[in-house]
Amino acid sequence: MPPRKFLGSKNLAGRAKEHSQFLEALKLYESRQYKKSLKTLDTVLKKDSLNIDALALKGLDLLSLGEKKDAENYVKNAISKIQSIGASAICCHVLGIYMRSTQNYAEAIKWFQTSLDNGSANQQIYRDLATLQSQIGDFKGALASRKTYWESFLGYRSNWTGLAVAQDINGEHEKAIDTLSQFEKLVEGKLGEPELYEHNECLMYKNDIMFRAAGDNKDKLHNVLNHLNEVEKDIFDKYGVLDRKAAIYHKLGDSKLASKYIRMLIQRNPDDFQFYGRLEEALGIQNDNEKREILYGNLQKFYPRSDPPKFIPLTFIDDKSKLEAKFADYVIAQLKRGVPATFGNVKPLYRSRSEFVPISDKVVNEFFQQVDPYKDPVSYVWTCYYLAQHYLYVKDFSKAESFINKAIESTPTLVEFYILKGRILKAIGKLDEAAEWLEEGRKLDLQDRFINTKTVKYLLRANNVDKAVETVSLFTKNDDSVNGVKDLHLVEAAWFIVEQAEAYHRLYLESNKRLHEKLSAVKTQGLVEEDVESQLKELKQLEWSTKKYQGLSLKRFQAVAKMYRQFEDDQLDFHSYCMRKGTPRAYLEMLDWGRRIYGNPMYVRSMKGASQILFQLHDESAESKKEFDETFNGIMKENAKKSKKVNSQLNKHRDEERKACVAYSESEDKDVFGLELISSQNPLEVFWNEFYKSYATKSSEEARDYVLEFEYQYRTGKLALCLAALNKYAKYHGEKSGLTGAMAITLLLATRESEPFEAIAQKVAFKGCESIKDLPVAERDNQEFDWCSFFTEHYEQDLPSLLFLYKHEPRQGETYKALILNQISTVRPQHQMQVLQYQL
Amino acid sequence: MSRDIVSLDNVYANRLGTFVKLTNSILPVQYPDSFFQEIVQNKNGKETSFAQLAFYSEVAVGAVKAKLIANKKGGILPHGMYIEVLAVLEHYSGKGIGTKLLEYVESEAKKHYQHALYVHVASDNVRAITWYKKRGFEQDGDVLLDYYKNTTGSANALVLKKTF
Structure with a gap:
């Protein structure tokens, strides 16, 4: 201190x-x-x-x-x-x-x-202080600093704006409005042209605060409205004004005026779905399908080229024949024009109303019968494309393939068809073939970045990292590097880095498996006399690949996490910049964004990927590791001379390999393969510091992944926190959910005396288990108890929960395995293969 | 829309793949890679090779490749422009795409003071022969036996010629 x-x-x-x-x-x-x-x-x-x-x-x-x-x-x-x-x-x-x-x-x-x-x-320190306090989320402190600074420098608008924003964030709405009003009075009539923009933003911001503070209070809402009318002439954001007016009238219950303003919004942008929903609400007809139909019928006439008026009725019409006719109108018109995204447009309907699947099947197939490919080839091929996607959706892969083949045969120059062909093959699990088709499509136009990116992704899915890097490097800056990996880190191309991380992880799992198989074969049978060298080479190569792939995978996952920390840090400048530029509304949006970044799917995906590696490193017992090392080193020692020779052979390529994997400049990062990262003595600490801390402390309660929380705390030995995670999970996903059951069983069994957890933690967790409904706590120490049957009887079994139990309950592993095999028989071949290859 | 639904464009290096794809999927003959490379490699600065892609509703559906032929040493081939490839996807035939490609070749020939077009057609390709004859081509000389090497169709060819 x-x-x-x-x-x-x-x-x-x-x-x-x-x-x-x-x-x-x-x-x-x-x-x-x-x-x-x-x-x-x-x-x-x-x-x-x-x-x-x-x-x-x-x-x-x-x-x-x-x-x-x-x-x-x-x-x-x-x-x-x-x-x-x-x-x-x-x-x-x-x-x-x-x-x-x-x-x-x-x-x-x-x-x-x-x-x-x-x-x-x-006094400048106060400004810096306010910035830093805002950055770490100490808004109370920031308010005090802003205020002191404002008192010393009253002549700058940014200080007034900053103060108002700080007051607003701290819930002092009236004071914030006051601050803004005072400044308005001060500058009245003295504003020059360049200040008009920030002035307009601040006026609208004041209205924002007033609107938020008004709640449903009618008098206050009238005030907000009066204010808005007063300043409307000075406000540039006309859309914002209409939006606000519509919202105020809606809250006031004036459906006529509310709908009037919403209609004006629709006129400005008839393709925005949200306005239509709001219009229904304003008119109070969101539950009256008959009136809705009439409404959309009229809107269609007004906006014949817009999608929403045609699409929305499909989401609520119940009458089957009418629905079919409407659907046909909607889809066939697009297919006739040859709209590539037709299937994409109706896919939400497949999901929300499964009755559309047979309707679509019928309608589009009938249409397809009468399209003449010679007369209207464009319509023909896009209908084939639609049907291929349709059959892919319903998992009829052979039909899907036959339709996409028809499309390619007719028009082999459309890249979309190659992508879909690849997607279908991917779904069947033919990952290499899928990548080849993407490559075929890519050759049609080498400067098409989209297909380049897609091809790279498919190559990575097929674990063909080298080819993927080579392909992606066609579009990157490779000035001081042999390939684009470094540039992709610089430009924060998370899509590539995370896919590469996952590919490396799969490669790690594969080579690890092969390494152990090979090693145990050598251990039991010994080396074959005449071929010692090549066998040593294979072993060494496998050992190296295993390490390298694991390290690189973690390294890449970490790179994604780093990017998000950078995003968070990037906010720093804006705490003062937005005040100077007079953009408080954009500033508040940024803060909101900043609060949610660690819940972003890409971050979560990387974090979970990393957890697999780090948890495994934690779980690997020191003994099995020692045993492995002894066997491996033993074999090498026995053949020391040859082993040395092999080493020098392999080392020749090391430098090239290293160059191909460089992600950061060498001065900043020497651990190119991530080997230091995976040799950490405390993998859980790495997980906490590099990935989990930001997520656990900064993502919202509902959005958090409690299974991950359980897995993490289980390994740190904090069973009480596991219990908390379990309860939270049950709260959000139901008490009968498969994972609720899987976690409950795992937790209960962790409280047995034989388990290496702290006694007090076990006691607390056991107490918690007693209050879980149906959980037979009395059977805890019964070695013969069939937990698997208990699970299947009481919980909704699904793949994640079965995999969870398979990993945590090795005693009944085979039984769970059988259930898993049964479970995956209904999923796509692609997912089946993933489970079989990498999970079991 | 006032814009024509059929349009032509140059074959840029990046889109050479489209040209290859079209040629290989329409024609029974398999060409070597060097044949396609000619399009993007401008030898000694002189324009002797011409190629275009045809687009129908912005989708590439047709291709043409032609070259000027000289007769300095009195070879078998006379003066003029020789059409090496002229192909349109089957489903897009009869839409004026081939005609447009042919017009392009003819205008390029005129620009280079040539007044004859030549093309080889497989002797069993009745459709193509009719198509060319309809557009002013006439048979020139006898049938060439075993002209095509790498083909799944007939190996015999005839020469068609148009003068203007």
């Missing part, structure tokens, strides 16, 4: 010269002459090696020169001395800047605060 009080330099007089030298160095720092600044500081430190100011500034200079390690040492040195001597305001400020530059925002806040407490007269 930094001291609260400035103790001052005891012999200031004696150090006056040094102090002025320090100030000189500070100036040099400010003008970015870091090397000169360092030189000056060194003369100070020569005379007075305890000069904390100089130590701290030297740290900052070094950091600016990119010497992170040295910088850290100097700063640490300075801080340790402060404990006893105390620090000047300037020194604290310098340390604060250092902490901010190293992304240590909480510390930076502390030092800035101390600098102010120690008598710094530099």
Whole structure:
């Protein structure tokens, strides 16, 4: 902790010269002459090696020169001395800047605060403080800082806006409105052309706050409306005004005016679905299908080229023959025009109303019968394309394939057909063939980035990483690298990195399996005399690939997580920028986005991928690892001479391999293969720090993955937290859900004495288990009890829950395996293969 | 729409694959890779080879490749423009696409002061022969026996010629 009080330099007089030298160095720092600044500081430190100011500034200079390690040492040195001597305001400020530059925002806040407490007269610190407090989510603190800063500099709009935003975030709506109004009065009549935009944004922002604060209070809503009418002429966002008016009238219950404004919105953009729903609500007819039909009939006449009026009736009409006719109108018109996305347009209907599947089958097949490919080839091929997608959806793969073949035969130059052909093959599990078809399509137009990207994805799914990298590199900057991997990291191409991570993981699983098979074969049968060298080579190669793929996989998953941390950090500049530019509405949207980034599917996917690797590393017992090493090294030792020869052969390629995997510049990252990452002594800690912490602390309660939470806490040994995760999961997914049961059984069995958990944790968890409905806690210690039957009788068995139990309950593993095999017989061959190859 | 539903465009290097795909899927003859590379490799700066893709409703459905032939050394081939490939996908025939491609070749020939077009057609390809004859071509000389090497169709060919 930094001291609260400035103790001052005891012999200031004696150090006056040094102090002025320090100030000189500070100036040099400010003008970015870091090397000169360092030189000056060194003369100070020569005379007075305890000069904390100089130590701290030297740290900052070094950091600016990119010497992170040295910088850290100097700063640490300075801080340790402060404990006893105390620090000047300037020194604290310098340390604060250092902490901010190293992304240590909480510390930076502390030092800035101390600098102010120690008598710094530099009011700018408050602005920096507000920025940092906003970044770490301390909005209360930010409000105080903004206010102080505002008091010192009343002449800037950004300070008023900043204050109002801070008040708004803290729920002080009235005060925020007041702040904005006061400023409006101050500038009345003095606004120049360039300020009009920010002024309009702030006016609308004020209306936003008023609207939010009004709730359903009618008087207040009238006020909001009056305000809106007053400022309407100055507001640029005409769409926003209409939107707001519609919302206010709707809340006031004035359906006539509400619908009037919504209709104006529809007129502006008749393709936006949300307006139609709001129109129904405003008219109060959302439950009256007859009226809805009439409404959409009229809207269709008004907007004949728009999709929503035609599409929405399909979601609610009940009468079967009418529905079929409407559907036919909708689909056939598009097929006649040859709209590629026709199936994509109706797919939501397949999902929400399964009765459409047979209707579509009938309608489109009938249409297909009468299309003449010679007369209307465009319509013909796109209908084939539609039907191929339809049959893929209903899992009739051979029909799907025959239709897509028809399309390709007719018009082999349309790339969409190759993509769909690939998709169908992928669904059947023919991943290599699928990638080949994508490649075939890619050749049609080499500058089509979309098909390039798709091909890369399919190649990665087929575990063909080298070809994928080669292909993707056609579109990347490869200036200082042999391929595009580095560039793809730089441009944050998460889609590629995550697919590559998953491909590496699959390759790891495969080579690991082969390695163990080979090793145990050698162990039992010994090496074949005449072929020792090639066998040693195979073993070594496998051992290396296993390590490499596992490391690379984790490394890539980590890269995605890094990107999201960067996204979070990127917000920093906007806490002041948005105030200066007068865009508080966009700012609030950004904050909202920032709160949700760790729940983003891409982040979650990477985190879960990483969890598989790290949990496995944790689960691998030290014994089995030792046993493996002993056998492996034993074999190598026995054939030391040949082994050495093989080594040098393999090492030749190492450097090339390394070059192909480089993701960051070498100065920043030496662990190209991620080998350090996987050799961590504490994989759970890596998981927490690199992936789980941000997710666990920053994603919303409903969105969180409680199975992952369970798996994590189970391994940390915190059974009470497992129980909490289980309860949460049951709350959101139901008590009968398969995973609820799987977790309950796993937890209960973890409380047995034989299990290596802490006794107190076991007791707490057992108590919790007692209150789980139907769970036969009394059978816990019964070695013969059939938990599998209990599970299938009481819970909805599904694939995830069976896999969960298969992994956690090896005693009945075979029984679960049988159930899993039964379960996957109904899923796509692609998923079947995945489970068989990588999960069992 | 005022725009014509059929349009022609150059064969750019990136789209060479489309040209190859069309030729290989329409014609029974298999051409070597070098044949296609000629299109994008402009030898010694002189324009002697011409190729276009035809689009129907913005989908590539037809292709043409032709070259100027000189007769400096008194070879078998006379002066003029020789059509190496002229092909349209089956489902898109009868829509004026081939005609447009032929017009292109003819205009290029005229630009280069040539007044004759030549083309080889497999002797059993009645449809093509009729098609060319309808557009002013006439048989030139006798049937060439075993002209095509890598083909699934007839190996014999005739030469058709049009002068203007």
